[in-house]
Amino acid sequence: MYRYDEFDAAFVRERTAQFSDQVNRRLAGEINEDQFRPLRLMNGLYLQLHAYMLRIAVPYGTLASRQLRMLAHIARKYDRGYGHFTTRQNIQFNWPKLRDIPEILADLASVEMHAIQTSGNCIRNITTDQFAGAAADEIVDPRPVAEILRQWSSLHPEFSYLPRKFKIAMSGGPHDRAAIRFHDIGLQAKVDDRGIVGWEVWVGGGLGRTPMIAKRINEYVPNEHLLAYLESILRVYNRYGRRDNKYKARIKILVHETGIDKIRDEVAEEFRAIANGVLTLPQAEVDRIGAYFAAPEFERVNATVDVAKERIAEPAYGEWLDRNLHPHRQPGYASVTISLKPIGGAPGDATAEQMEAVADLAERYSFDELRVTHEQNLVLPHVRVSDLREVYDALVEARLATGNAGLITDMITCPGMDFCALATARSIPIAQEISRKFSAPERQKEIGDLKIKISGCINACGHHHVGHIGILGLEKKGVENYQITIGGNATEDASVGDTLGHGFAAEEVPDAIERLIDTYIARRETPDEPFIAAFKRLGEAPFKEALYGNG
Amino acid sequence: MEILTGNELMSGATVYLDRDGNWVEDLQRARVFLKEETEVRDAAIAATKKTLRINSLEIEAVTLRDGLILPDRIRERIRADGPTAPRFDRQHLDRDGHVSI
Numbered sequence: 001m002y003r004y005d006e007f008d009a010a011f012v013r014e015r016t017a018q019f020s021d022q023v024n025r026r027l028a029g030e031i032n033e034d035q036f037r038p039l040r041l042m043n044g045l046y047l048q049l050h051a052y053m054l055r056i057a058v059p060y061g062t063l064a065s066r067q068l069r070m071l072a073h074i075a076r077k078y079d080r081g082y083g084h085f086t087t088r089q090n091i092q093f094n095w096p097k098l099r100d101i102p103e104i105l106a107d108l109a110s111v112e113m114h115a116i117q118t119s120g121n122c123i124r125n126i127t128t129d130q131f132a133g134a135a136a137d138e139i140v141d142p143r144p145v146a147e148i149l150r151q152w153s154s155l156h157p158e159f160s161y162l163p164r165k166f167k168i169a170m171s172g173g174p175h176d177r178a179a180i181r182f183h184d185i186g187l188q189a190k191v192d193d194r195g196i197v198g199w200e201v202w203v204g205g206g207l208g209r210t211p212m213i214a215k216r217i218n219e220y221v222p223n224e225h226l227l228a229y230l231e232s233i234l235r236v237y238n239r240y241g242r243r244d245n246k247y248k249a250r251i252k253i254l255v256h257e258t259g260i261d262k263i264r265d266e267v268a269e270e271f272r273a274i275a276n277g278v279l280t281l282p283q284a285e286v287d288r289i290g291a292y293f294a295a296p297e298f299e300r301v302n303a304t305v306d307v308a309k310e311r312i313a314e315p316a317y318g319e320w321l322d323r324n325l326h327p328h329r330q331p332g333y334a335s336v337t338i339s340l341k342p343i344g345g346a347p348g349d350a351t352a353e354q355m356e357a358v359a360d361l362a363e364r365y366s367f368d369e370l371r372v373t374h375e376q377n378l379v380l381p382h383v384r385v386s387d388l389r390e391v392y393d394a395l396v397e398a399r400l401a402t403g404n405a406g407l408i409t410d411m412i413t414c415p416g417m418d419f420c421a422l423a424t425a426r427s428i429p430i431a432q433e434i435s436r437k438f439s440a441p442e443r444q445k446e447i448g449d450l451k452i453k454i455s456g457c458i459n460a461c462g463h464h465h466v467g468h469i470g471i472l473g474l475e476k477k478g479v480e481n482y483q484i485t486i487g488g489n490a491t492e493d494a495s496v497g498d499t500l501g502h503g504f505a506a507e508e509v510p511d512a513i514e515r516l517i518d519t520y521i522a523r524r525e526t527p528d529e530p531f532i533a534a535f536k537r538l539g540e541a542p543f544k545e546a547l548y549g550n551g
Numbered sequence: 552m553e554i555l556t557g558n559e560l561m562s563g564a565t566v567y568l569d570r571d572g573n574w575v576e577d578l579q580r581a582r583v584f585l586k587e588e589t590e591v592r593d594a595a596i597a598a599t600k601k602t603l604r605i606n607s608l609e610i611e612a613v614t615l616r617d618g619l620i621l622p623d624r625i626r627e628r629i630r631a632d633g634p635t636a637p638r639f640d641r642q643h644l645d646r647d648g649h650v651s652i
């Protein structure tokens with residue numbers, strides 16, 4: 001894992017001291033809230049419905065066990081004993097007090113963490129595939145380049161006041177597990193004719209009020225020119241992005257209104273002017289940063305696990321093996337998804353004790369490494385197959401052994417109106433009811449791969465547009481009302497879901513979902529045809545009828 | 552009918568202006584402003600702003616039902632009681648969190 005150099009350490013220390021002083025001035029009444037708000041937001045501190053919320057960056061979703069232990073400590077000492085993992089691979093604390101924030105930031109700095117770039121119109125925390133550095137299908141570990149991009153983008157003087165926030169996601173392989181086509185910039189690893197790894201660059205994707213699938217702006221940019229090329233995109237956006245209208249300020253609108261060809265030309269011109277300059281990335285630097293992410297010393301083992309046999313012996317363990325493992329590039333190892341979606345729980349929440357249990361497991365079984373997924377789960381990236389049983393038993397003990405990764409109860413859910421000041425409806429209770437309704441393992445298995453994603457307002461932090469089934473909470477005449485969309489997909493087969501008709505009252509949502517599921521099961525060609533494939537084949541009609549009848 | 556609500560600076564806790572000019576946790580102690588009391592209401596807002604201690608100051612529409620104050624918006628009902636799922640107690644004021652106008 002990357003370790004701070006002197007510059008990083010000094011920078012985070014100074015920022016903590018600076019914000020501590022700003023908090024003191026605010027508490028002493030020397031500055032008012034209008035002056036303080038932008039300062040606190042630059043340090044990840046929001047004011048929500050009930051209290052402050054501190055959003056802490058987890059760069060490219062990678063954590064070491066000492067960092068997760070510190071998050072547990074913060075949860076216990078300054079908050080209410082839990083934290084909430086988000087779709088940006090970050091963690092949020094919902095109950096901190098203003099006077100404790102400087103101490104929290106100092107505690108974070110002691111483990112090389114901070115809350116910078118988790119708010120504001122800057123380049124936000126860069127997200128990656130949660131199996132980066134471990135996945136069998138990976139071309140390259142994207143994290144060294146993600147770290148270089150973090151260093152380039154942190155407090156970038158030219159890009160600290162962009163027209164709007166700016167999000168970059170990276171995937172190191174052909175299978176997009178980071179939703180890169182729904183980010184301002186998406187980077188997908190690609191190999192050129194000479195076998196050299198570079199990046200396919202996508203631009204102008206996004207969710208929110210106006211969902212857009214990104215367009216490919218460049219088929220291949222080598223590492224050497226990546227910083228200059230991204231800087232060129234940012235410059236074009238900074239110059240032409242609309243600052244007159246908040247709802248039209250994201251780069252997706254610029255790309256949409258200007259056209260990708262014109263944007264590509266503008267970027268190319270900018271690139272010509274700055275290419276081969278100071279932003280050229282020497283291979284030696286990529287190698288230097290890459291060394292921090294060197295693969296651990298894997299043992300040469302060839303153990304496998306017979307899932308069918310284990311399932312007969314103990315169904316819950318068998319199910320967990322079946323759902324929560326991901327193929328590892330090293331034979332004899334697997335990546336383990338730790339579901340933060342217990343039946344009826346709040347998606348993405350983990351208690352301090354659970355964080356500590358996971359930190360212990362990472363230390364003992366996963367070379368001290370952990371990942372946060374954009375689907376609000378945790379990952380032990382490198383676990384020996386022969387250790388799986390012990391890991392599972394420890395997860396059972398920590399109440400973290402739900403074997404539902406990628407199933408209907410593994411929903412992305414934003415905090416919604418239970419916490420969020422921008423919400424128009426609650427999200428968590430909807431997820432809980434759906435989770436309870438489909439809690440039976442046999443039922444979940446029968447349904448198979450299905451992604452339900454829930455947002456509590458049009459800002460779409462819960463990615464509802466790209467849920468196979470998406471749920472968007474709105475307010476209609478003072479009552480919560482939920483729009484259901486179908487057919488969204490966040491992978492390389494990107495699509496935005498469609499609304500098929502009117503919304504539903506909260507208590508009607510689980511039944512409506514069940515009608516969609518029953519229709520899918522009745523109409524699928526084989527039990528292996530996933531929901532999204534069946535939807536593509538069948539079209540909207542049967543699902544519309546399931547929701548609204550055939551009138 | 553309206554009430555004034557906001558979040559106290561130190562704790563971020565949801566608070567309401569009561570009849571005595573104190574910012575308190577209990578929605579049921581909130582001062583209810585009638586339609587014809589906009590001047591008093593606006594004076595209270597101005598005085599509150601001067602304290603620098605109440606953030607996200609808002610005017611909220613309410614209804615009186617069986618003598619109880621019921622905010623019109625769901626959001627406000629959730630703010631008054633704390634999150635519904637998972638159920639958490641609302642944030643409380645610290646000892647030095649008292650604000651009055």
Ligand code: SF4
Nearest residue numbers: 414420423456457461
């Ligand atoms: S989608 Fe809306 S309600 Fe949900 S977290 Fe984002 S802003 Fe808040």
